[in-house]
Amino acid sequence: xxxxxxxxxxxxxxxxxxxxxxxxxxxxxxxxxxxxxxxxxxxxxxxxxxxxxxxxxxxxxxxxxxxxxxxxxxxxxxxxxxxxxxxxxxxxxxxxxxxxxxxxxxxxxxxxxxxxxxxxxxxxxxxxxxxxxxxxxxxxxxxxxxxxxxxxxxxxxxxxxxxxxxxxxxxxxxxxxxxxxxxxxxxxxxxxxxxxxxxxxxxxxxxxxxxxxxxxxxxxxxxxxxxxxxxxxxxxxxxxxxxxxxxxxxxxxxxxxxxxxxxxxxxxxxxxxxxxxxxxxxxxxxxxxxxxxxxxxxxxxxxxxxxxxxxxxxxxxxxxxxxxxxxxxxxxxxxxxxxxxxxxxxxxxxxxxxxxxxxxxxxxxxxxxxxxxxxxxxxxxxxxxxxxxxxxxxxxxxxxxxxxxxxxxxxxxxxxxxxxxxxxxxxxxxxxx
Amino acid sequence: xxxxxxxxxxxxxxxxxxxxxxxxxxxxxxxxxxxxxxxxxxxxxxxxxxxxxxxxxxxxxxxxxxxxxxxxxxxxxxxxxxxxxxxxxxxxxxxxxxxxxxxxxxxxxxxxxxxxxxxxxxxxxxxxxxxxxxxxxxxxxxxxxxxxxxxxxxxxxxxxxxxxxxxxxxxxxxxxxxxxxxxxxxxxxxxxxxxxxxxxxxxxxxxxxxxxxxxxxxxxxxxxxxxxxxxxxxxxxxxxxxxxxxxxxxxxxxxxxxxxxxxxxxxxxxxxxxxxxxxxxxxxxxxxxxxxxxxxxxxxxxxxxxxxxxxxxxxxxxxxxxxxxxxxxxxxxxxxxxxxxxxxxxxxxxxxxxxxxxxxxxxxxxxxxxxxxxxxxxxxxxxxxxxxxxxxxxxxxxxxxxxxxxxxxxxxxxxxxxxxxxxxxxxxxxxxxxxxxxxxxxxxxxxxxxxxxxxxxxxxxxxxxxxxxxxxxxxxxxxxxxxxxxxxxxxx
Numbered sequence: 061x062x063x064x065x066x067x068x069x070x071x072x073x074x075x076x077x078x079x080x081x082x083x084x085x086x087x088x089x090x091x092x093x094x095x096x097x098x099x100x101x102x103x104x105x106x107x108x109x110x111x112x113x114x115x116x117x118x119x120x121x122x123x124x125x126x127x128x129x130x131x132x133x134x135x136x137x138x139x140x141x142x143x144x145x146x147x148x149x150x151x152x153x154x155x156x157x158x159x160x161x162x163x164x165x166x167x168x169x170x171x172x173x174x175x176x177x178x179x180x181x182x183x184x185x186x187x188x189x190x191x192x193x194x195x196x197x198x199x200x201x202x203x204x205x206x207x208x209x210x211x212x213x214x215x216x217x218x219x220x221x222x223x224x225x226x227x228x229x230x231x232x233x234x235x236x237x238x239x240x241x242x243x244x245x246x247x248x249x250x251x252x253x254x255x256x257x258x259x260x261x262x263x264x265x266x267x268x269x270x271x272x273x274x275x276x277x278x279x280x281x282x283x284x285x286x287x288x289x290x291x292x293x294x295x296x297x298x299x300x301x302x303x304x305x306x307x308x309x310x311x312x313x314x315x316x317x318x319x320x321x322x323x324x325x326x327x328x329x330x331x332x333x334x335x336x337x338x339x340x341x342x343x344x345x346x347x348x349x350x351x352x353x354x355x356x357x358x359x360x361x362x363x364x365x366x367x368x369x370x371x372x373x374x375x376x377x378x379x380x381x382x383x384x385x386x387x388x389x390x391x392x393x394x395x396x397x398x399x400x401x402x403x404x405x406x407x408x409x410x411x412x413x414x415x416x417x418x419x420x421x422x423x424x425x426x427x428x429x430x431x432x433x434x435x436x437x438x439x440x441x442x443x444x445x446x447x448x449x450x451x452x453x454x455x456x457x458x459x460x461x462x463x464x465x466x467x468x469x470x471x472x473x474x475x476x477x478x479x480x481x482x483x484x485x486x487x488x489x490x491x492x493x
Numbered sequence: 494x495x496x497x498x499x500x501x502x503x504x505x506x507x508x509x510x511x512x513x514x515x516x517x518x519x520x521x522x523x524x525x526x527x528x529x530x531x532x533x534x535x536x537x538x539x540x541x542x543x544x545x546x547x548x549x550x551x552x553x554x555x556x557x558x559x560x561x562x563x564x565x566x567x568x569x570x571x572x573x574x575x576x577x578x579x580x581x582x583x584x585x586x587x588x589x590x591x592x593x594x595x596x597x598x599x600x601x602x603x604x605x606x607x608x609x610x611x612x613x614x615x616x617x618x619x620x621x622x623x624x625x626x627x628x629x630x631x632x633x634x635x636x637x638x639x640x641x642x643x644x645x646x647x648x649x650x651x652x653x654x655x656x657x658x659x660x661x662x663x664x665x666x667x668x669x670x671x672x673x674x675x676x677x678x679x680x681x682x683x684x685x686x687x688x689x690x691x692x693x694x695x696x697x698x699x700x701x702x703x704x705x706x707x708x709x710x711x712x713x714x715x716x717x718x719x720x721x722x723x724x725x726x727x728x729x730x731x732x733x734x735x736x737x738x739x740x741x742x743x744x745x746x747x748x749x750x751x752x753x754x755x756x757x758x759x760x761x762x763x764x765x766x767x768x769x770x771x772x773x774x775x776x777x778x779x780x781x782x783x784x785x786x787x788x789x790x791x792x793x794x795x796x797x798x799x800x801x802x803x804x805x806x807x808x809x810x811x812x813x814x815x816x817x818x819x820x821x822x823x824x825x826x827x828x829x830x831x832x833x834x835x836x837x838x839x840x841x842x843x844x845x846x847x848x849x850x851x852x853x854x855x856x857x858x859x860x861x862x863x864x865x866x867x868x869x870x871x872x873x874x875x876x877x878x879x880x881x882x883x884x885x886x887x888x889x890x891x892x893x894x895x896x897x898x899x900x901x902x903x904x905x906x907x908x909x910x911x912x913x914x915x916x917x918x919x920x921x922x923x924x925x926x927x928x929x930x931x932x933x934x935x936x937x938x939x940x941x942x943x944x945x946x947x948x949x950x951x952x953x954x955x956x957x958x959x960x961x962x963x964x965x966x967x968x969x970x971x972x973x974x975x976x977x978x979x980x981x982x983x984x985x
Contacts, residue, residue, distance in 0.1 A: 086917065091910050173845065175910065192919040199823045202842050203796050205949040206912070206928035210795065213923040213950030213974065221917035224910040228845035241919075244958045244967050327740040327965040407959045409789050409826075425798055425822030431809075432702065432800065433817040447791030449824040449956025 086220035090117055090146040090177045098146030100177055114168060115175045117142045119155035120193035120217075120239060122183040124353035124368070124376040125250065125383050127333050128340040129481040131360045132353055132368055132376055133310055134185060134319035136239070136249035138163030138195075141179070148220065155181035157377035160384060161338040162306055163253030166237060170260045170291075172229040182219040188321065191241060192216035195225055197255065198236040198449065199426040211241045232259035232290055233426030234304070234400040234451040244326055244406065248314050252404045254304040254337075257426075261291045268293050289398060289453045290428040296436060297422045299398035299455060301391050307412070307470075307486060308404045309334045312361055312479060319368065329407050333478055334470060334485040337385040340478040341469075341487035345388050349381035361479055387488040393463055397456040397490070403446045411445040411471040414490060417461060419444060423453030443471055458492050466490040523773070523984050525707045527686060527781065528575060528756050528766060529588030534568035538598040539589060543610040543645070543667070543681060544582040548763045550741065551751055552966040554718060557725035559606045559667075559679040560763065561586035575757045576765065583763050584746040585712055585785065586683025589665065591657040593690040599665075600624065602650040606681075607729065608670035609644035614685060615664045615830060616806045617655045624650040644669045660689040660697045661806030662781040662832040674734045674787070678720055682785045684712055684832075687806065696779055696834050697808040702815045705779035705836065707984065709770045711953065713827060713971060714746070714786040715739035718964055739788060742960035742970035744768040749961070749972035770953070770975040771984045774848075774930070775883060775898030778837045778975070784827035790960065793824045796951030796975060799835035801825075806832065824956055839951070839977050840893065841930070842900045846908045849873035849899060849979075850929035861896035863931055864981035871931040871947065871979065877901035897980040915940075923950045923974075931979030948976040 090098040092115035094108050100117035102109040119139045124132050137159030144154050158181075168174055180193045194209035194216045205214050207225045217223035239251035258278060265284070266273040273295030275281040276288060285298035309331025317324050336344050343350060357372040358365050365372040391397045399419075403410060421439045422429055429437040444452055469476055470486035478484035532538055541561045549555050560582030563569075570576040571590055591597050603610045613619065623637035637643035643651045667681035676682075689698035696703035717739050723731040744752050745766040752768040754760060772778050780799060784790055802816035803809055809818040825833050841848040849863060849871065856865040856872035865872040879901045882891040893900060908928060912918075915937055920926075925947040926934025933947045944950065954961060955971040963969030978984065 087913070089911075089913065173909070198793075199798070201797050202840055202844065203951060204841070204844060204848060204928065204930075205924075205951065208795060208951060210921070210950070210952050211919060212921045212968065212972075213944075213952060214921055215912070215918045215924060216921075217913065218917050218919055221913055223913055223918070226846070226909045228843055230843045242967060244961050247958050325965075326959065326962040326967055329959045403791075405957065407957055409791070424820065425824055427798055427821040429820050431811075431817045432819055433815070435811070435817060437818060437820050445826070447789060447824070447826050447957060449791050449793040450822075450826060451824075 086148070087222070088146050088148045088151045088179050089222045089224070091224040092175050092177070099144060100142045103143065112171050112173060113175070114172050115142070115177070116140065116166065117144065117177045117179065118164065118195070119151065119158060119179050119181045120251065121155055121157065121159050121181040122185050123157045123159035123382050125161040125338060126350065126353045127310070128343045128478045128484050129360055130356045130358065131312060131479065132355055133312065133315040135159055135161050135315070136183060136246055136251050137161050138251060138253060140164035151179055152181045152220070155179060156184050158380060159250070160382050161250045162308070162385060163237070163251065165253060165304060165385070166255040168229050168257045170229055170232045170257055174227040174229055176225040176227065177222050178217055178225065179222040180217045180219045185319065186321065190219060191246070192218050193239050193246070193251070194241055195237055196240040197225070197227060198238060199233070199451065200227065200235070201231045209240045216241050229257055231426060232257045233423060234402060234453055235426050236306070236402045236404060236449070236451060238404065244329070245324055247404065248311060248329065248406050249318060252306065252308060254306050254400070254402065256304060256400050259288050259291045262287045266293055266295065270294055273298065285396070289423050292428060296438070297428065297455070298396060300395035302398040302400065303387070303389050304400040304402070305336050305387055305488070306402045306404060307336055307410055308338070309406070331405060331407055334475040336387045336486060336488050338383050339387070340484045341476070342484065344386065344488040347386050347388055350383040352379045352381050353377055389468070389488065389490040390493065391458055391490065392493050393461060394459050397458060399454045399456065400451070401444065401446070401454060402451040403448055405448045409445055409447040410475065410486065411443050412468065413443045413471050414456060414466055414468040416466050417456050417490065418442065419454045419456055421452055422455055425451060461492050463492050466492065525709065525771065525984055526571060527588060527590070527708050527710045529571050529590040529686065530563055530565070530567065531569040531571060531590050532595070532597065534565040536565065538600055540564035541587065541599060541601045542582070543601065543603045543606045545605055546582045546763050548584060548761070550748055550963055552963045552969060554964050556716065556718060557721045558584055558763070559676070559681050560584050561601070561681060561683060563587045564602070579757060579765065581763050583765055584680045585714070585766065586665070586681065588683060588710065588766070589685040590688065591685065592688050593657055593660050595657045597655055597657050599653045600650060601645060601653065603645040603647050605647060607647070608675065609639060609646045610667045610676065610681060611639055611642045611644040611651065611669040612653045612665055613642055613668055614655065617658055617663065619653045619655045622652040622654070624652050639669045641668055641673070657687045659806055660687050661803050661808070662686055662783060662834055663806050664783060664785050664830055664832065666785065671729070675720070677785065677787065678716065678737070679724060682714065684710060684781070684783055684785070686781065696802055697816065700814070701808065703802050703808070703836070704777065706776040707770065707772050707778045708781070709768070709778060710745055710766065710781050710783065711768060711792060711973065712745050712783045712785055713790045713792065713955070714743045715788055715960070716741045716743070737787070740964050742955060744971045744973045748963045748969045752973055768973040771978055772839065772975055773898070773980050773984065774840050774977060775893065776838065780835050780837055782825050782827060782833040782835060784829055784831055787829055789829060790827045790971070791824050791956045792827055792953065793956035794837060794953050796977070797837060797839045798823045799825070799837045801833060801835045803834035804832065840898055840900060842892065844900070844903055846906045847873065847903050848930045850927070850932055851907070852905045861894070862981040863897050863899070863979045869981065871929065877904040930977065931981070946978045946982040948978040948982070950974050950976050
């Protein structure tokens, strides 16, 4: 029997909404300037995208992700439903079991006005839960409480409804976004994602006349660098290739407790599946999407085959891939490689090294590494220690690097495993061609 | 508010208008300092004692602790209105406030901790003396001998002397006995703040660019309740350090939501220090971020980035004159026993909508504190007066209203989106009901109510989110907050 039929689930959601949230108006309401049909884009004829405006329609819900040892993990997460429209049936029908791990990457430009619509489609695998959700734009400067997404001190969106966040983007850098509702639970369950902002200097070059920073390729100059990390004024944060790598870890016991409706082990929370962008090695270097999540075909981690449904190999969602971010890093010798590193670990610090390569830390916490009087405080290092919530911008200059494959990994080398499976976890490869 | 007070003419105006609206808007001291004790007591020295106690946590735990208490009952307290007569053993230990170059003596008597207690002070070379008197005998004639420094067994006293070093934030704690790791775990730890010799209201001295309006302590610790249970049962040898697994995380010795309550709240008799920070828009908030625990904690500051100015009692400086090596971040990688001093300011700049909401032409705000002169309600009048730089006083606009730091380019701009109705939302207890600063909205019965000034709560918390729990219960642990309150709201 197909437990995860889309039609059945949307019916279940509709019933849930009717039965338990009777007083709420439960309305999917997408707000996006210039967008007439409420799908958060400007594709429909007659729609015009206003200058410096970006829109997105995220859903918050649940789904599954499969670890590199074939162990399926129940997750909460975000999915991108921009372009899907604003009809509740359609959005919820598309949004259920469509959470991605990690969430969709948000990439913005300094000067953007960003309208982020968040629709809560509920957690169909856990119909006993009525959790609201939020987006917390981690590191947003001069934040207001209303758009900061911390439910204890602000508002969060109930199932079936949409909350539109508005952000005026003025500070470039590497951020994170995540849900802040029942933060320990929702973040452990996977409501985490990459977010970064490109600087205005990409488009203008240095406005102070410094000759070392021409307009970048992002700004249309084919001979310029790919871009800059910050408005450095001196070209020292120029890069040719950029990647965002988010470091995280799942505690399999926590996810299984959530799936099987058991008390959540907060005090004993302990990451057992260290990951980069939602995968452990060697899945980190599998190009493109992983296949849609399926139930395990062989016993894993003390569970029999078919841990979730009892049917080994059963597809666990609507058949869409949920792990869409690989961490394959390709760079040509001589290029400057920018890594936007973020740590969303819940229970421990990690130290990252790129064996054989020198990392230059040029930014942290969405700011240039620069002192109050303008001194660059860049640091060349072989290791970077960071904790949850820290973001670091690292440039690796490959001019003097021999072509080959280099490993980027956690120096706490026991993190290089997927639970009991060795040679996994927090590893990816940097290929210098 | 600070700028108002600098100008005698306006101050008189404020006083007169203040008379009429005293009931609505109490004019209070607008600056906060960290609570603590000084040597300004009849003995001219710190006199601490060590004693066991139990403290209760909001999820029901009663934790057996060892703590330091002030034998002078708060005679040397920094704030006359708070902490008078307070002499209980406390978690954390009393915050010691001294001045650069000041000779410091801490006389510490162990009145009941069943392990020899000592004091070390980070960054300081401390001379211990075993005190033998009629009252205090060196019970076993070992001259208070200890591995790292002199130790006081029960009814023994050790006197620790040193000269207060460079301005900044330090930790003092006990370390010794059979198991040196036990003492900080059990609560024998506190903070010492060294203020600059020039007496200025700065972190590191006049002209170092480290002046501040609000000063707050963020002291992180963590506890493994199993160890405390074993100690309470007297199983002193029962625990090995490799078994330690912390399950409760504290800021200033309290967990969420207790840490929002005021200093010296009698609900928490042995936990006198709160960690709710209040600031007006534009205020420079000095955060003394201290990790006195055994584990690292990534403290994340919502609302705006911090600029680091010092670490471990040393200004981050290449030249000794200003904190030029301090960078900016929103998260502090706090290593155990490390202190970081940082400045944090929220202005609401560039929201691209008016944080104070629509312009209201029917209210009166003659003292420019964003509150109506008569009702005290939010008053966002048509004025945004920006003739001078709020920081330097130089003529010429800096974008901010000269009186209340309202960001003038956004003045009158509408909120760009429509918020869902309350039926579609889950409302936090500290949600004011309105997106606007200083405003309170209509909330359903039983919702909200914990944010009477209509402030912006921006949480400051450990981003190892596991640490937002108290012994397996969420929410709890090290979830603190700053509140941006409108200029009319008092801060003390």
